[in-house]
Amino acid sequence: MKMTSEVLVSRPRFDSREVAQAEPAERELASLREAPHPSSGAATAGYRSAKYTPGEWHSNNYSILQQAVTDRDEAQRIQRESKALYQDTEAATQRTQAEGTRLLGERLQDIHLCKSELQRHIDQLLADTDELLAQKTRLEKALDTTEIPYAISTDNLTCRERRPGPDLVKDTVEEELLKEVDLIRSVQALLKRTTAQVVSQIKNNREAKLMLELDWSDKYQAYNLDDHCGRHSNMSPDTQYHPSSATMQDQVCNPTSWLKFTQDNLTKASQEEQASKSLSLLVERVVQETSQDLRAQCSRVDRAFSQRCAELIAAMEQLDTHLTQILEQTGVQEKNIVALQQAIHDKEAPLRVAHSRLYLRSLRPNMELCRDEPQLSLVGEVEQIDASLASLHQQLSEARGSLSRLEESRMALEKDIMCKSHSLLIDRDKCMTCRRRYPTISALLGY
Structure with missing residues (x-):
């Protein structure tokens, strides 16, 4: 009995759970190492048998039952936690997806508003540019038209240089003609400067319009992409995994800078629109005032000519008399x-x-030659x-x-x-x- 108890104490305990948790190769080695050797009949007579005792059997059975209960309880706990977890995660995922869909909808509204505002300013800049092009054509025609009065005035001065000496005087007509020549030159210079301003403003309008169009094009693409994103659902067949897209890019802007970029473009466009309107009013005032000044000077020259002709006719009448x-x-x-x-x-x-x-x-003789x-x-x-x-x-x-x-x-x-x-x-x-x-x-x- 003493030897038997020592043998029982020194035998290693077989733990099936540890074997189950080990690696496959380790499990095999443990099984081979821990498995009891079968009795060899008469050869083992008088020695300690390799079989388990009833106590060991009951202990092992109890241990297995207890482990099964523990494992069952653990499994139930994990099942309950898993059910709660996937229900929570499903709800959270649905909430997150719904929130993302809602934010995409709001983003679409923001993009649509910006697109509409950009389109309005693009149309306005286009209309302003067309009006400035028409004003530029008017200025060029008006400038070309001033060549006729300039030629008339210079021809009048040249012709009047051929007046005969006594009539070659610097009269009122010549003074008014010289004023007319100076006025025409001033008008031509003013029309050229105004035309240059119109050309510069047209260039600025086109640059601002280009910036708005580029911004509108970007927002158009972004709107289509976000609209496509908003139409994705869990049942969509064209969804894929893109793990790298979930990382935040360093070069992306924030909503503040995004809005500020568009507002800056709109502000620039508004400034150019205001400048275009002011320039259009200036062009209209310039052509109105210059045309009125030229016609008024023409009337003064014509009156001076009429007066001078009347003076010449009156002088000729006096000379004829x-x-x-x-x-x-x-x-x-x-x-x-x-x-x-x-x-x-x-x-x-x-x-x-x-x-x-x-x-x-005197031929009388002698005393007859007397002074009688x-x-x-x-x-x-x-x-x-x-x-x-x-x-x-x-x-x-x-x-x-x-x-x-x-x-x-x-x-x-x-x-x-x-x-x-x-x-x-x-x-x-x-x-x-x-x-x-x-x-x-x-x-x-x-x-």
Whole structure:
């Protein structure tokens, strides 16, 4: 019995649970190592048998039963916990999925609102750009139209340089023409500057519109992707595993920066829209004021031309009146000269008679050659005729001088009349006729 108890104590205990938990190879080794050796019959007589005792059998059975109870309870606990866990996780997953779907819906609304606002500003910028293009065309037409009045004004100045000397004066017409030339140059410079501003604004509008279109395109793609995401469900056949997509990318933006980017683009677009409206008003005011200024200056030049032509006509009428009088006086003076010449000629015969008488009486002999009354009368007659002839010759000389001066006056009057006729021809027939081609208000407005 002593040897038997020692053998029982020294035998290792067989634990089936540990074997079940070991690896397959280890389980086999443990089974081979722990399995009892079968009795070999007579060879083992008188020695300790390898069989278990009843106590060991009961102990082992009790241990197995207890382990089964423990394992069953553990399994039930795990089942209860698993059921609660998958119910909780299912509910949490459904809640999370529903929340994600709801947030996707809200995100779609936000994207739709941003897209609508972007589209509105894109349409507005497009309309503003089209209006500025029309304004640019108006400015270019108005600028081209100013070449006609500039050519007219310079041609008027060139033509008036061909006025004859006495009429080559810097009158009101020339002053107004010079003002008109300066005004046209100023208007052309202003139209060019305004056109450059319009071109620059069109460029800015197109750049802002491009940024909005790029942002709209991105949001269009994002909307379609989010809309597709929102349509995914647990029954969708096209869902796949993408483990790497669950990680947060470093380069992504946050909702604040996302909204700020769109707001910045919209703010820039609003600024360009406001600038476009202001520039359109400026263009309209510029073409209105420049056309009115040009037409007003044209009217002043036309009035100056009319006044100058009236002055030339009045001067020509006065010259014609004086020329008529000079011609009358010239005829009268010519007749006067003829009469004086005849009067001088008429004095020749009496002078010859008086000289002949005196000569014959100077032949009287001796004492008969006395200074009697006939002698004194003849001497007085000769002196009187000589004095008359001297007076007649003096008067004839003055008459001829007057006639010469009358001829000079006639020539001067005729020359002045020709000058003024030529000036009137330049101002009225040449310049004023040319100014009838002056552009109308609608042409100066660029229509």
